[in-house]
Amino acid sequence: MALEAVARPNAGGRFVAVAVVAVPLAFVVSGLAIRYAAFASVSAEPGFAAYAQALCRWDCAWYVGISEHGYERFPIPGQSNVGRWGFFPLYPMLVAAIRSVFRFPTILVASITSIACSYAACLVAWPLLEKNMRAYVLYCAFLLSGPFSYHFTTFLTEPLFVLLTSCVFLALKRSSYLAAGLSSALLSATRLVGVLVVFATVIQMFTDYRAKGGSTLSFPRWLLGRPDLLVAIFISPAGLFAYILFLYLTIGDGFAFLHVQRAFGRVPGNPLAFIWDGFSAVPTTGWLPTAPQWSALAALIGLALSAVLAVRRQYGAALFCACCIILPLITNLASMVRYVVGLAPLTILLAMLSSASKLTFLAALALFLGACYFMTVAWIGGYLALV
Amino acid sequence: MPWSDISGRYLRGARLASYALAAVLAGTEIVILALALNPNVNADYRAYYIDRTTTCLNRDAVGSYTLGETVSFRSDGAKKAAGMRVCGWSGPVADGTHSLGETSRLRLKIPPLHDSVTATLQMAAAIRPPQVTQRIIISVNGVRVHAVTLSGKEPRTVSFVIPTAALAEARILDVAFDYLDGIPPSSAASNIYKRAIKLLSFRLDPVEPG
Numbered sequence: 001m002a003l004e005a006v007a008r009p010n011a012g013g014r015f016v017a018v019a020v021v022a023v024p025l026a027f028v029v030s031g032l033a034i035r036y037a038a039f040a041s042v043s044a045e046p047g048f049a050a051y052a053q054a055l056c057r058w059d060c061a062w063y064v065g066i067s068e069h070g071y072e073r074f075p076i077p078g079q080s081n082v083g084r085w086g087f088f089p090l091y092p093m094l095v096a097a098i099r100s101v102f103r104f105p106t107i108l109v110a111s112i113t114s115i116a117c118s119y120a121a122c123l124v125a126w127p128l129l130e131k132n133m134r135a136y137v138l139y140c141a142f143l144l145s146g147p148f149s150y151h152f153t154t155f156l157t158e159p160l161f162v163l164l165t166s167c168v169f170l171a172l173k174r175s176s177y178l179a180a181g182l183s184s185a186l187l188s189a190t191r192l193v194g195v196l197v198v199f200a201t202v203i204q205m206f207t208d209y210r211a212k213g214g215s216t217l218s219f220p221r222w223l224l225g226r227p228d229l230l231v232a233i234f235i236s237p238a239g240l241f242a243y244i245l246f247l248y249l250t251i252g253d254g255f256a257f258l259h260v261q262r263a264f265g266r267v268p269g270n271p272l273a274f275i276w277d278g279f280s281a282v283p284t285t286g287w288l289p290t291a292p293q294w295s296a297l298a299a300l301i302g303l304a305l306s307a308v309l310a311v312r313r314q315y316g317a318a319l320f321c322a323c324c325i326i327l328p329l330i331t332n333l334a335s336m337v338r339y340v341v342g343l344a345p346l347t348i349l350l351a352m353l354s355s356a357s358k359l360t361f362l363a364a365l366a367l368f369l370g371a372c373y374f375m376t377v378a379w380i381g382g383y384l385a386l387v
Numbered sequence: 388m389p390w391s392d393i394s395g396r397y398l399r400g401a402r403l404a405s406y407a408l409a410a411v412l413a414g415t416e417i418v419i420l421a422l423a424l425n426p427n428v429n430a431d432y433r434a435y436y437i438d439r440t441t442t443c444l445n446r447d448a449v450g451s452y453t454l455g456e457t458v459s460f461r462s463d464g465a466k467k468a469a470g471m472r473v474c475g476w477s478g479p480v481a482d483g484t485h486s487l488g489e490t491s492r493l494r495l496k497i498p499p500l501h502d503s504v505t506a507t508l509q510m511a512a513a514i515r516p517p518q519v520t521q522r523i524i525i526s527v528n529g530v531r532v533h534a535v536t537l538s539g540k541e542p543r544t545v546s547f548v549i550p551t552a553a554l555a556e557a558r559i560l561d562v563a564f565d566y567l568d569g570i571p572p573s574s575a576a577s578n579i580y581k582r583a584i585k586l587l588s589f590r591l592d593p594v595e596p597g
Contacts, residue, residue, distance in 0.1 A: 074432055081435070081444045081474075227405030234412035241419045252432075254423025259436035263444075265577035277575065332575070 019133065024122035024140040028115055031145035031153065031372065038376035052111040054380050055154040059087065059335070063155045064106050066092035067099070074251050081263040085256040089243055090189035091160045110155035117159035118143050118152040121344065124166040128173065128348055134355035138364055139348060147371035148341040150379045158342040161190050165344040168197050169317060172204040180204075181232035189239025192257065193324040193339075198236035200316030205229055207315070266331035275299055278333045295333035299325055302340035305349055317345035442488030442579045443475040449559060452495040454504070457590040460484040464588075471495050471589075475564070483511065483542075483585035489569055489578055493562040493589065500554050503594045506562075507546045509587040512537035515570050521583050522567040527553040527560060542587050548594060560591075 039051045056064065066084050076083050099109045122140045129135045143152050143162070151158045164187040171180035180201050187194030209219055223229055248254035278296025283289065289297070302325045309318035321343045328339055341347065354364035426437065431445040450471030452458070460468045465479050475491030478484040512521040520538040524531060525547070533547035554560075569581030 074428070075446060079446050079448060227402055227409055230409035231405050231412065234409050234416065237416065238412065241416045244423050245419045248419070248422045248427070252427035253436070254419065254426065256436070262436055262439060262577070262579065265579055267575065267577045269575055273575070 016131075016133075020123065020126050020136070023137055024119050024144060027122075027140045027144035028119055030369070031149050032115075034145060034369065034372045035150060035153070035376045038373045039380060042377055042380055049105065049108060052107045052154070055111070055150050055376075056107050057154075057379060057382065060107075060155045062087045063092050063095075063110070063157070067096045067106050067110065067155075071247075071250065083251075083256065083260050083263070085247060085251065086260045086264065088157065088189060088191050088194075088257070089246070090186060090239065091155075091157045094160065095155065107155060111153060114153050114155065114159040115144075117163045121152075121159070121163040121166050124163065124170055125344065125348055128166060128170055128344075129351060132352065132355060134358075134361045135348075135351040138355050138361060138368070139351035141365055141368045142347055142351060145372050146368040147375040148337070149372055150376055151338050151341060156338065157191050158338060161187065161194065161342050162344045162347075164190060164194070165197065166348075168200070169345060172201060172316065175204070175208055177201065177205065177229055177232035178235075181235040184236035185238040187239065188237050189243055192240070193327055195237045195240045196323045196327070197320050198233060199323070200320045201232060201236060203316035203319065261331065266334070268330050269332070271299075271326060271329040274329060274333050292333055295336035298337040298340040299329055299333065302336075302343065302346060305346045308353075309345060309349055312349075314345065321346050441490055442581070443473070443490040443492055443563075445492070446473055448473045448494055450493075450495045452497060452560075452591070454497070454591055454593060457588050459588050460586045461588075468589075473561075476586075483587040485513070485585050486564065486566060486569075486581075486583045487579065488581055489566055489583075491564045491566075491584075491586075493560075495560050495562075496558060497560050497591070499556050499558060500593075501551070501556070503551050504549050504554070505546060505592045505594055506533075506549055507544060507588075507590040507592070509542050509544050510537060511540060511542040511585045511587065513570055513582040513584060514538075514540055518568055518570050520568065523584060524565040524567070526563045526565070528555070528557055529561070529563075537584065542585070549591075 035055070036048075036051055039054050040046070043050065043054055062084055066087055066089065071085060071089075072083050074083070095106065095110045095113055098113055099106055102109060122136075122143060125139055126136055129139060143149065152162065153159070164183050167183040168180050168187060171177070171183060184194070184197045184201060187197055205223065206216075206219055209222060210216070214222055243257070244254040247256045253259060275296045278292035278299075281290045281292035283293075303322060306318045306322040306325070309315075309321065324343055325336075325340060328335065355361045426433070428437070434441045435444040448470065450467070450469075452471070458464055458467050458471065460479055460483050462479050462481055468479060468484060471493045472484070473492035473494045475486055475488045476484050477487045506525075506527075510523075512519075514521075520536050522536050523534070525533040525535070527549050530550075530553035532549050532553055533545070535545050535547075537543055537545075549560075564584070566581065566583035569578070569583040571578065571581050
């Protein structure tokens with residue numbers, strides 16, 4: 001009897017472990033099948049290479065260029081104003097490193113690496129989803145077979161960004177600040193906004209300190225007395241500073257990644273005005289929302305979910321996500337859909353909320369899988385400029 | 388030696404090492420920030436990317452040119468015109484090369500000139516009511532040589548003399564077009580996207596004596 005009592009939880013634990021590994025794997029396969037079917041419906045050319053190339057749209061070409069040729073110096077060859085400096089280096093570097101071992105075309109290597117990163121992001125999210133299997137299934141479905149799964153399976157920074165963000169928040173959940181700092185350092189070399197996660201780290205330190213009975217006023221003094229925490233904080237932006245140093249040494253301008261935005265026509269403005277303009281861009285024919293409307297809607301949903309995170313006392317994640325939306329929104333709505341769906345705390349929250357009941361779980365799952373096909377067609381066809 | 392002493396020393400050492408690492412990280416980041424705040428770039432880079440005082444990023448483009456030759460800036464003259472275009476242009480397309488931004492520049496290599504030359508340009512205004520005219524200031528080698536106002540969609544031939552003061556035995560002719568009434572595609576759009584003119588052709592002739 002006693003043995004049975006021990007064996008049952010172990011068997012249950014093994015089943016859960018197998019499920020945690022198998023669920024994202026199943027969605028890797030289903031996602032590939034759905035997106036390939038979408039690709040086949042609009043393309044005469046068969047094969048995985050053609051499929052990977054078809055999914056490589058918008059900013060993807062920039063990352064392929066960085067991975068293959070690195071960053072330009074100034075003046076930019078070809079009399080161009082637009083340097084690759086605005087695109088952060090870690091993910092293209094990772095793909096270049098893998099390609100140096102497996103000598104396949106860049107987009108093939110990148111697509112497989114992206115799928116692997118997204119798969120790993122699912123595994124890391126399991127404890128963040130409070131080991132809720134329904135939520136886990138939805139999260140994996142969203143990332144790997146969902147309406148925006150092309151973002152997480154082609155050569156864009158989102159797969160690595162989601163993985164590293166999940167690593168940071170998992171480390172913070174376990175109060176492993178040095179691990180959070182190291183993940184943050186990598187995150188800050190993946191996308192500019194990645195550096196903002198350092199605020200979530202400090203907030204978590206403060207929350208933990210308060211939970212142990214510390215007072216708000218004595219927090220700075222306590223922090224200065226913890227050199228391990230200071231290392232975690234100062235190492236967090238190391239990736240960004242390394243990139244700034246690289247740009248200074250090669251171009252002479254450490255902030256070239258910001259200054260080059262001029263050549264992309266990005267002009268600072270009022271985020272509210274950009275959202276209003278986005279919603280005002282009504283379709284001239286048909287009823288499908290225009291790309292600016294999608295982007296404005298994504299920004300609002302992202303900010304609303306950030307507020308929900310704050311209500312649930314996840315202040316660090318809420319601040320990080322809100323900043324990651326508002327900062328790019330200062331220039332315009334470009335890429336907003338990608339930025340919002342690439343925020344792991346928001347998609348994890350969405351999966352948790354959607355899995356509240358069996359009905360909402362099934363509805364969300366069906367929606368994710370069904371929309372995957374149509375959104376992939378739209379992405380490949382360029383109908384939706386969801387850069 | 389008691390274990391507590393060893394662990395105590397070890398902990399003190401680890402704390403000191405952590406403080407040192409934190410200080411190195413913070414110091415390095417401050418130095419990198421200081422470098423980034425003092426960019427080491429040339430004037431063209433600074434004007435376009437940092438100060439944003441121009442929409443036309445100067446490049447070392449120089450086209451070859453023979454006096455008396457008419458260069459088409461429509462699609463049919465793309466190859467010849469491409470070498471002369473420095474910045475602030477898009478195209479060419481069937482109706483000419485379109486200006487882009489608030490300034491456009493052409494640069495061409497010329498033989499040494501001791502007398503004035505006449506420039507003849509065919510241009511059309513970019514119009515979007517209520518903006519129905521385009522004021523253009525043309526400078527050569529930094530000397531203002533002509534100002535013109537274009538109106539209507541039809542191309543117009545603009546001729547002006549480039550005085551010897553602007554040439555000064557220069558082997559290079561740097562022609563700048565400054566647009567005072569460029570039309571942005573939308574109110575929120577960057578000024579690098581403003582449209583002002585379509586250039587259809589360019590020609591230089593020696594001024595006839597007398």
